[in-house]
Amino acid sequence: MTPTPRRISLGLFLLSTGHHIAGWRHPAAWAGMPMDVRAYAEVARQAEAARFDMLFLADNNCVPQTDWPAVRRTTREHILEPISLLSALAMVTERIGLVATGSTTYSEPYHTARSFGTLDHVSGGRAGWNIVTTSNANEAWNFGRESHLAHGDRYRRAAEFVEVTKGLWDSFADDAFLKDKESGVYFDAAKLHVLDHKGEHFSVRGPLNLSRPPQGYPVLVQAGGSDAGRDLAARTAEVIFSVNQTLPEAQDFYADIKARLTAHGRDADSVKVMPGLFPVVGRTRAEAEDRMAELQKLLHPDVGLSLLSFLTGGFDFTPYDVDGPLPELPDTDVGKARLKVIADLARRENLTIRQLYERIAVSRGHHMVVGSATEVADRMQEWFEGRGADGFNVMPPTFPEGFAAFTSLVVPELQRRGLFRTEYEGTTLRDHLGLPRPPHVARGRVALSA
Amino acid sequence: MTPTPRRISLGLFLLSTGHHIAGWRHPAAWAGMPMDVRAYAEVARQAEAARFDMLFLADNNCVPQTDWPAVRRTTREHILEPISLLSALAMVTERIGLVATGSTTYSEPYHTARSFGTLDHVSGGRAGWNIVTTSNANEAWNFGRESHLAHGDRYRRAAEFVEVTKGLWDSFADDAFLKDKESGVYFDAAKLHVLDHKGEHFSVRGPLNLSRPPQGYPVLVQAGGSDAGRDLAARTAEVIFSVNQTLPEAQDFYADIKARLTAHGRDADSVKVMPGLFPVVGRTRAEAEDRMAELQKLLHPDVGLSLLSFLTGGFDFTPYDVDGPLPELPDTDVGKARLKVIADLARRENLTIRQLYERIAVSRGHHMVVGSATEVADRMQEWFEGRGADGFNVMPPTFPEGFAAFTSLVVPELQRRGLFRTEYEGTTLRDHLGLPRPPHVARGRVALSA
Numbered sequence: 029m030t031p032t033p034r035r036i037s038l039g040l041f042l043l044s045t046g047h048h049i050a051g052w053r054h055p056a057a058w059a060g061m062p063m064d065v066r067a068y069a070e071v072a073r074q075a076e077a078a079r080f081d082m083l084f085l086a087d088n089n090c091v092p093q094t095d096w097p098a099v100r101r102t103t104r105e106h107i108l109e110p111i112s113l114l115s116a117l118a119m120v121t122e123r124i125g126l127v128a129t130g131s132t133t134y135s136e137p138y139h140t141a142r143s144f145g146t147l148d149h150v151s152g153g154r155a156g157w158n159i160v161t162t163s164n165a166n167e168a169w170n171f172g173r174e175s176h177l178a179h180g181d182r183y184r185r186a187a188e189f190v191e192v193t194k195g196l197w198d199s200f201a202d203d204a205f206l207k208d209k210e211s212g213v214y215f216d217a218a219k220l221h222v223l224d225h226k227g228e229h230f231s232v233r234g235p236l237n238l239s240r241p242p243q244g245y246p247v248l249v250q251a252g253g254s255d256a257g258r259d260l261a262a263r264t265a266e267v268i269f270s271v272n273q274t275l276p277e278a279q280d281f282y283a284d285i286k287a288r289l290t291a292h293g294r295d296a297d298s299v300k301v302m303p304g305l306f307p308v309v310g311r312t313r314a315e316a317e318d319r320m321a322e323l324q325k326l327l328h329p330d331v332g333l334s335l336l337s338f339l340t341g342g343f344d345f346t347p348y349d350v351d352g353p354l355p356e357l358p359d360t361d362v363g364k365a366r367l368k369v370i371a372d373l374a375r376r377e378n379l380t381i382r383q384l385y386e387r388i389a390v391s392r393g394h395h396m397v398v399g400s401a402t403e404v405a406d407r408m409q410e411w412f413e414g415r416g417a418d419g420f421n422v423m424p425p426t427f428p429e430g431f432a433a434f435t436s437l438v439v440p441e442l443q444r445r446g447l448f449r450t451e452y453e454g455t456t457l458r459d460h461l462g463l464p465r466p467p468h469v470a471r472g473r474v475a476l477s478a
Numbered sequence: 479m480t481p482t483p484r485r486i487s488l489g490l491f492l493l494s495t496g497h498h499i500a501g502w503r504h505p506a507a508w509a510g511m512p513m514d515v516r517a518y519a520e521v522a523r524q525a526e527a528a529r530f531d532m533l534f535l536a537d538n539n540c541v542p543q544t545d546w547p548a549v550r551r552t553t554r555e556h557i558l559e560p561i562s563l564l565s566a567l568a569m570v571t572e573r574i575g576l577v578a579t580g581s582t583t584y585s586e587p588y589h590t591a592r593s594f595g596t597l598d599h600v601s602g603g604r605a606g607w608n609i610v611t612t613s614n615a616n617e618a619w620n621f622g623r624e625s626h627l628a629h630g631d632r633y634r635r636a637a638e639f640v641e642v643t644k645g646l647w648d649s650f651a652d653d654a655f656l657k658d659k660e661s662g663v664y665f666d667a668a669k670l671h672v673l674d675h676k677g678e679h680f681s682v683r684g685p686l687n688l689s690r691p692p693q694g695y696p697v698l699v700q701a702g703g704s705d706a707g708r709d710l711a712a713r714t715a716e717v718i719f720s721v722n723q724t725l726p727e728a729q730d731f732y733a734d735i736k737a738r739l740t741a742h743g744r745d746a747d748s749v750k751v752m753p754g755l756f757p758v759v760g761r762t763r764a765e766a767e768d769r770m771a772e773l774q775k776l777l778h779p780d781v782g783l784s785l786l787s788f789l790t791g792g793f794d795f796t797p798y799d800v801d802g803p804l805p806e807l808p809d810t811d812v813g814k815a816r817l818k819v820i821a822d823l824a825r826r827e828n829l830t831i832r833q834l835y836e837r838i839a840v841s842r843g844h845h846m847v848v849g850s851a852t853e854v855a856d857r858m859q860e861w862f863e864g865r866g867a868d869g870f871n872v873m874p875p876t877f878p879e880g881f882a883a884f885t886s887l888v889v890p891e892l893q894r895r896g897l898f899r900t901e902y903e904g905t906t907l908r909d910h911l912g913l914p915r916p917p918h919v920a921r922g923r924v925a926l927s928a
Contacts, residue, residue, distance in 0.1 A: 115566045
């Protein structure tokens with residue numbers, strides 16, 4: 029047998045009107061997309077036709093920038109709840125994976141196990157859960173808390189949350205349901221497990237009122253880049269969405285994750301590392317640069333400064349000269365990894381505040397490529413073969429055109445090079461990613477012995 | 479102008495494999511329905527073709543009967559999460575309303591406002607929220623609580639919960655979103671409201687990260703029959719699902735609700751009272767009775783006794799003679815109204831424990847009709863014209879046949895009599911029910927004045 033060649037995994041990061049923060053102003057952009065399920069459905073079908081592994085939805089439980097003067101210029105203050113949206117998209121797609129973000133800080137394991145488990149059932153095994161601990165203090169105020177949980181506490185809670193959730197998904201064994209009309213026995217009660225979890229943060233009896241999900245567990249995704257985030261990822265994740273500006277950074281991150289996996293006794297191939305990629309694609313490099321310039325012209329200065337402040341945990345840049353250097357940023361409790369990426373970028377390229385926000389407003393710290401299909405594919409191949417990435421979370425600047433340029437130009441080029449599939453081989457998200465289905469683990473006590 | 483004639487409203491109560499607890503054993507029943515979104519989709523299309531006002535899904539956050547010996551004979555221990563399921567069904571239907579149950583005891587207003595608001599957006603204004611306070615103590619154990627909240631506390635929390643949720647839906651004014659590509663202003667920040675709620679049970683800043691739902695608020699539904707439940711319903715509900723065995727009971731309930739509405743300054747027509755109706759329909763009465771007998775043969779005695787105990791808040795009937803009279807039931811803190819209906823039924827018809835569970839196992843305290851289409855339509859007309867009901871929450875014994883008998887035989891009869899629509903006149907659930915769209919209420923402070 030010849031081993032299956034290593035292939036690039038591709039996710040489509042569906043964010044509001046697209047990843048360029050001013051892209052909604054482009055004449056061809058769908059400005060109404062955030063509340064329009066039909067627009068999402070069309071993009072989802074487009075991604076499936078291009079054989080993407082998955083759709084990905086971020087989430088937050090607040091209007092992130094309520095009091096920012098530039099808030100009225102942004103499209104991300106209203107979003108559809110991601111599990112409901114993906115359940116809807118499950119009905120208009122057949123193969124593509126459906127990954128939603130779910131916070132461990134402002135939810136309960138029982139609810140999370142139910143909703144992601146239901147998405148897995150509704151989609152026939154295509155669900156994934158992007159586990160986040162939430163770094164926006166605005167969320168705390170919507171749930172009766174005065175302040176946000178400290179970084180370390182959030183990660184301890186997250187680790188326990190994930191374990192409880194897995195335990196709940198294992199409430200029924202895979203073969204528990206007999207549905208025997210003749211004898212009248214619907215399920216084997218000896219295959220129903222009561223978790224009886226009592227831990228530091230949660231006390232959850234179980235069982236979950238759901239058959240075991242088709243994938244066993246939905247695919248577990250993580251995005252934390254801090255030390256605590258990487259540790260949680262190495263213990264629990266199967267896909268990691270990372271933020272890397274340069275290939276050496278990406279290689280360091282990649283090597284660190286794979287080493288941590290080994291330390292935790294896990295196979296290095298059991299986790300896919302997928303950095304964000306912001307592609308602006310043209311038929312030629314000149315066309316791509318024109319597209320980028322066209323988008324940048326739409327960016328209002330208030331928006332750039334607001335976004336920069338938001339991404340640095342609320343740091344106030346207004347006292348500083350916008351054409352001067354970046355001040356020293358204080359060590360905050362939120363989004364440590366992202367803060368470091370931003371500060372490193374400014375230092376490395378000696379950017380002023382204005383130059384920095386112009387860069388950040390576009391890609392939010394992620395790697396950006398502006399070029400022809402060949403150039404974008406070259407960059408992806410370089411990162412993939414250089415072990416900086418197993419795949420990419422693609423962040424189109426606009427919908428639908430910005431994404432259509434990627435699927436019509438870059439995807440065929442990757443396929444020609446044998447780096448990306450031309451057809452789905454399996455039906456579940458685990459199939460697409462080459463991840464094993466986790467076996468059932470009997471936990472807690474049996475509800476009733478036969 | 480001639481006034482619109484009063485018309486019957488119809489909901490389809492989608493429960494597991496159907497409302498007859500042993501119905502899944504019938505050769506034609508879909509035993510796999512609880513986890514099968516395609517089965518739900520087919521029934522939803524069937525209900526829409528019959529011009530039903532809405533689908534309705536119950537919910538619970540536990541396996542209700544974990545430790546019951548008969549649990550293995552029941553199909554209701556696994557259910558899909560209702561909001562995700564209805565979001566999926568929104569994509570395969572166009573007009574029918576989509577009502578899910580959501581607990582105010584084990585959720586947060588911010589999550590509830592998001593998920594029901596999202597369902598309203600995804601479905602183009604077809605969402606409804608059945609507000610329950612949850613009467614099953616098993617749920618408490620899945621959320622870190624030792625015991626269930628007391629009845630009165632639950633209803634105070636529920637009243638505050640609903641007010642906060644409405645306030646969150648009003649975060650953005652209806653006309654807040656300009657999406658003006660030319661000026662770069664996406665929304666008018668003066669039309670974004672920060673709720674700043676601080677109450678007995680909740681502290682929620684807001685705003686909600688969602689445009690105002692198409693219906694303003696999803697339709698508010700309530701099912702509580704106790705004094706506290708009726709009071710909450712009269713203050714907040716637009717649809718009431720009731721449990722009544724006889725027309726006089728239904729008339730009393732109906733009159734009581736309408737009087738409470740007036741006391742709260744609300745229009746008596748602003749709430750639709752819809753008792754549950756368990757119909758077993760045949761082309762003739764004899765055929766209906768045969769169908770019923772066929773279903774009853776499938777009922778295992780263990781199941782009947784388990785269900786009776788469950789419905790009476792866990793009362794243990796095993797020390798009593800199953801062919802003797804019903805013992806005095808203690809006044810429990812859960813499901814007071816249902817308990818009374820059950821005890822009254824046993825007393826009125828002088829039923830033994832066995833006879834009682836045979837009746838209960840079928841209709842769970844709801845009104846049952848076994849008969850021809852004419853007889854079922856007669857009964858519905860009698861209740862409707864006698865002001866015992868504005869409509870019915872139809873509880874078919876099995877899917878798909880038990881429901882198909884109702885849509886193919888009873889619905890045309892109701893249409894012939896002019897009691898039920900032959901075509902949808904509007905597009906939203908509020909349109910179907912003749913309920914007004916609530917105007918936006920500006921609450922809290924404005925985020926940013928222009």
